[in-house]
Amino acid sequence: MVQKCPDCEQPLVIQNRGNGRCSNCHGSGTLNTIVNDISGVDTKCWKCKGNGQCPTCGGTGRVESSVKVPVLDPLPPELPISDLEKAWYRLCDTSTFISDDRLQYFMSRLNAAGLQGAIVVGLSKFTGQTCGKCGEHGQFKIRFLGRLEHLSCGHQWYLGPGTYIGFQLQQILHTGMRASVAAKDNASRKGDRTGALANGIFAFFFATVFRAVAAVALIPLHCIVALFQPNQSQSERVIRGITLGVVLIALGVGIYAIQQATR
Secondary structure, three states, X not given: OEEEOOOEOOEEOOOOEEOOEEOOOOOOXXXXXXXXXXXXXXXXXXXXXXXXXXXXXXXXXXXXXXXXXXXXXXXXXXXXXXXXXXXXXXXXXXXOEEEHHHHHHHHHHHHHOXXXXXXXXXXXXXXXXXXXXXXXXXXXXXXXXXXXXXXXXXXXXXXXXXXXXXXXXXXXXXXXXXXXXXXHHHHHHOOOHHHHHHHHHHHHHHHHHHHHHHHHHHHHHHHHHHHOOOXXXXXXHHHHHHHHHHHXXXXXXXXXHHHHHHO
């Protein structure tokens, strides 16, 4: 006799089974922590070994009644992750560059399936750029300090300072949202539904502050490293130099204000 797997990320109440997703990585197969946001490198989920499926039921959503698993409070139902989503997330996780043709292939199918959210999540660490060496346009994954690379021609370069600052602001928000959702889910699974909201707000605040501090350190480092990249125009050097100067002045003013306030 089989029963609904309570170890899945979400239960499907009507179908009387779990959604088959790993509850640790929410079906993505990777763990996007603050460290991953800063380094630009994803970590494979230790629970599902990177396949995104619930290890208890193997992705089926059901287990034999003899399997001893903890009984959890039911959460709102959610559809299981589709093969299309798995293929899309796998492409985003393993690629440093996604060509326009391949991107259009997936976007047309994800839009048709009503999975616009998957497009946003998958491309959260990519930026649309044109390779300065071969001229190919597509989505390039943003690596540590804004480094981009096109493996087909071996070209490497860095994001412009404005784009990199915008990317850091986006990552601050994404980090806070992920921390908030994880904290609320953890509290709900323990039966503490009253404290779930408070935990989510606290986690969002703590994660965004921590990530913002990291961004403040990364932006001037990006400008310094990018200043020494070859084959950049004089205007790019000037913009990066001005950005670096403004950031350093702002940091100096902030440190001075803190010192004066603590006296």
